[in-house]
Amino acid sequence: MFNFFSKNPCTAPVQPDFPRHRVGQACAVFLVLAAAAPISHAQETTNQALSEVVISASRAEQRRFDAPGAIDAVQVDPFRTASPLVNLSELMGGVAGLQIRDRQNFAQDLQLSVRGFGTRSTFGVRGVRILIDGIPATMPDGQGQAATASLMSAKRIELLRGPLAQLYGNAAGGVLQVFTKDPPVTPGKPDYSLSAGAGSDGQRHVAAGIAGGSETLGGLLDVSRYSTDGFRDHSAARREQLNAKVVAKPSADTTLTGIVNLFNQPLAEDPLGLTHAQFNQNPRQVIANALAFNTRKTIEQNQAGLVVEHKLSASDTLNARVYGGTRKVDQKLAFQANGVVNLDRTYGGVGASWTHAMQVNQLPVRWTVGVEADQLRETRKGFDNIAGNNGALRRNEDDTARNTDVFGQIDWTFTPDWQAIAGVRASRVRFGVDDRFNPAASSTSGSVQYRNTSPVVGLVWHAADTLNVYANLGTGFETPTLAESAYRPGGAPGPNFALKPSKSTQGEIGVKLRSGLHSFDAALFEARSKDEIVSSQSSGGRAIFQNADRTTRRGLEASWSANWAGGLDTRLAYTLLDARFKSPYAGAQGLVPVGNRLPGAPRHSLFADVQASITDSVRAGLEMRLESKTYVNDLNSDAAPGYAVFNARLSREFRFNGAKMLLYGRIDNLFDKTYAGSLIVNDTNARFFEAAPGRRLFVGVRSMF
Template sequence: MNKLIWGGAALSAGALLLPQAQAQQDRQLEPIVVSASRTEQTRFDAPASIDAVQVDPLTAASPLVNMSELLPATPGIQIRERQNYAQDLQLSVRGFGTRSTFGVRGVRILVDGIPATMPDGQGQAATATLTSTRRIEVLRGPVAQLYGNAAGGVVQVFTEDPPLAPAAPFARASLGAGSYGQRQQDVTLGGGAAQLGALVDVSHYDTDGYRDHSAAERTQANAKILWRPSSSTTVTGIANVFRQPLAQDPLGLTHAQFESNPRQVASVAKTFDTRKTIEQQHAGIVVAHKLDAVDSIDARVYGGTRQVMQTLSFSGSAANSAGGVVDLDNSYRGAGLSWTHATRVNNLPLNWTIGVEADDLDQTRRGFVNNNGVAGALRRDELDGASNVDLFGQADWTFAPQWKASAGVRASRVRLSVDDHFVTSASPDDSGSVEYRNTSPVLGLTWFASDSFNVYGNLGRGFETPTLTEIAYRAGATGPNLALRPSRSTQGEIGIKWRFGAHSLDLALFDAQSDDEIVPLTTDNGRSIYQNVDKVERRGLEASWRTDAGRFGTQLAYTLLDARFRESYTSTQNGTVAAGNRLPGAPLHSLFAQLEYRPVPKLTTAVEMRIESKAYVDDVNSDAAPGYAVFNLRAGKELRAGPATWYLYGRLDNLFDRNYAGSVIVNDSNRRFFEPAAGRRLFIGLRATL
């Protein structure tokens, strides 16, 4: 009988085992992940729904501008490049985050261990420097709740480390151009001695935009210093700059506009010159130290600033309006410390981690009258704050040779505050504060049936506080909506992971029940006011298939997401929302398929297909973005010329020039719900590394 090696013990295995040598080889090829338990393990062994997308900045057959280029083959996640760089990507996991009209809500984002999600739950995906990224992990389901507020899912980005001697220094550069005036450049330099190395990556991207009034320009720089003073200590220093001096906002279109001419722009976008500029800088230090054979500690400290100027599609001149120009000046900081201990009980592994995290945000928010794109009179001036202090613990116990139990808990305290500095007869003092407390427990069980077959289940509770923007106003009175409660969810999942030869299959069934879901109540003078509703359900199925056999490789990723309101409610903005209505922005079916063909060494070609069913645009399901199917082609060839390695690649997206809505602006009060995807577009790039 074959033996399964797990935690150092020789275990009895079932009849489904591969030959031992082949099984161990396949396990070694599995990507390493850390998101599920904060310790390194293979994705196959992780007792949760998690995917790790490996990124090679040299041979990736895409410009590496948006995270949506890298995650289409990951089930359970919707990530859309909106052809609108003023509003960032639209990202949701298992239906959490679909209500966000800008930025990312309901999903935690971390880059090299440093949060890109603020304490109030509002996050940004665009600031990750993909041209120096090596791996992206996507964690879904109950285990994600252990990351705290708004963790309907977790997306972690890991950038490449500098090379330490004896690894050779390197230089990498890329150029690319494509349809609609796309231009991309990138330079990466890395090198070091035996204990100290550094890497710097600088990239620039600009586009004229697929739609009218949608031009954008951005520059990113990512620097990383790696110091290993001993075999037990690693110190990583990170600095990142994100500069977006131009991002025109074409706004959404009505259904009639979308069908007649998807490249047009709403007239008010030009009238008020809707756009956004962003300047962000942050730096952090991450320390990993092994105390002895069984104990290790990890620590982080970080800080940064983010300045945002945005012009909206109205003047905001009324005396009680917040203005049509938004000026945000953010400063943020945080620290974290965790201790991991590995021991054995009855000669079987028991590992646990305990830790504390604290994060803080100060936001100066000003609003001005929008005089056709020019800031006018002051209409809002306040200092907003968001902070959290979280304690967490997590343990994995292999209590029998083929069984592992997992348990975790996170206690969170989140505080939001508003200090109003603009007090007039028409705009009384809106100051106030609120504090939320929550405890999120998670339990899990995994059966390692064989070297190639795992079964797992998880059950947990989580929460999602309102953001500073969502508590800003209340109905029928001035001041913040401090009565708005955090959404609380109970989630469960059952999944299997099966590896056989060059093939892999992952399946997961999930269910999430939420109370106090945060939804729109009304919009007044540009001010969105929110309320809580109960009994929102998200349930479904995720399936992914991968195979790599000789010259051919295939990938399939399917998501069935049935997300509904199970109880009716009424809002001034939407009217009566009937029980059974679907959540907007959440298609019932999503399928990605890819066939890759490698006719000769170093040459890769592929055809990609994406199919989605219709997505409703608002809570009352008054309209929907039609379902669609699109096809893409890509090819890449690696070449050697002296000391340099070259990579030439090209993409042809939306091959048949399909007119479809890439995303929807949910619950838009002007009924401009539709954001058209780009038509047929070509991108060609050349990279070289030395």
């Protein structure tokens, strides 16, 4: 397969990209501290530099350096990562343009936003599309779940930002993809792995895996269990996962990949947010209503999928997927009337794409066309919350969401140094609500349909073997989710189908430079949105949404990494984000004036990491993460103060009799800084703040044999 985006794809050999991410490497001074912060990446082996392969931008494998857009690839080595590998925030914290916050609240999932898209989310993920091994973890309505990705068997995580993300559909800000490693080709000799760890706040984690096979059939299976008493009062959680992957190659031209993911979270207490005064008084406390109503959530999700890749000819490749699953959620909110949400969901979908590669004037042209269709059906019930137990039934409805998308994309290298990219995606999304609690009230049932066509164009100049310059422009859209449409302002029954989808126009200009030991990426971006979906009211775990007229997001992303002699690695990632309301709108808490900043989006974010190798087997690292002041509501009447947090890690690897073992330790928040790790934007009761943990230790051991 030729290197499609190389400077001269007809004659130039493929040059390996410098590894952006390597295993944390250590310094003896941290031997007692033994620690690591949520490391933003897990690296390749130290004795072999692997090219950073990505597929998100062009739907075909290529070097990240050659991808015509802002994209990061985090290479994952689960064995050498000095972290328990429970949350994506452990691996992705150092990616420019990405805000990924661990709420320390397993009832609400991670808080994830890209270039300011997704900051409104009070639970789950909005504005960012998530795929795991090609299977959507974002539902047809646009709500995604980051928790279901199994990191114990991951090999790579990609984040695509900017206009090119629009080619993936209902995802305004970006596309996050997690790829599971392939089974090893070891006939008759499977690989086994065991992992265990424990830490502050009652953290406990155990995992086990097996993988093996031949060139025609292989598989892997990993299981894990994590539990914690929680940093805050009333924040205990327990999570269990199983991830299985089977790869079959019945012929040289066909690859079948089967995936099974089981996720069970039987306990996730919700401590809710704190007011600024409560946060300053005692960040570990919980409000009285959380205890009175025993706020918590249980989740059970099971999913299976099949991905097929078949080479029709030397120039044509067919990809197809089919998947299905179930998801059950029971959530107790902090009030009595209709204070229990019970969801029973089935979902699934199919997709197919055809890629054709050819040459024009001895230069490559590649085009892809495809279609995708996904749907979910759920029964939504609401009960009164009587001291944490189900009371009288107050809501009973059947909800549906469907999307049908067709897309096309072409990449054309029209001179040896210049490449053009163009694509378009036509989307149709339909929601339906059938009220079974009060079927005679026609206003509480109904349907709504959204249509959008998203074109994208781009240009790449391969100025040198070490320098690429690109520019992209495109439009996209983001629908409200079923959960965001569930409640009308003022408490009237029935869905809020008056919510409009948000539509955006985005542009970016970027540069990628590789020189010797150094790697540098930078991008200027701007996004203008109409009908921005904002959280106008949020209380006790329930949120009501409305549209704001116009917003803008503009800024700069820059990242630099260097691999020095002697096993020393350094990295920096900086994001400047200016996200504002460009027209006034009347919110539930007052008139929001022009120029106010979007809540949840800090203006400055900086990540720095120094990693050192003491010996061939001892590695350590020191990490710093900085964020500026962040407003908590559209009125900008309150804000979370800025902070800088330092973290450290240490690991040592042992080898004996064909087996290997890793001992590691990490300290998060080395200097015990008090800060808000995440925010509940526009909370009606001014309980905006979710406290991050103070200094805490985690130690663990992994073995492979």
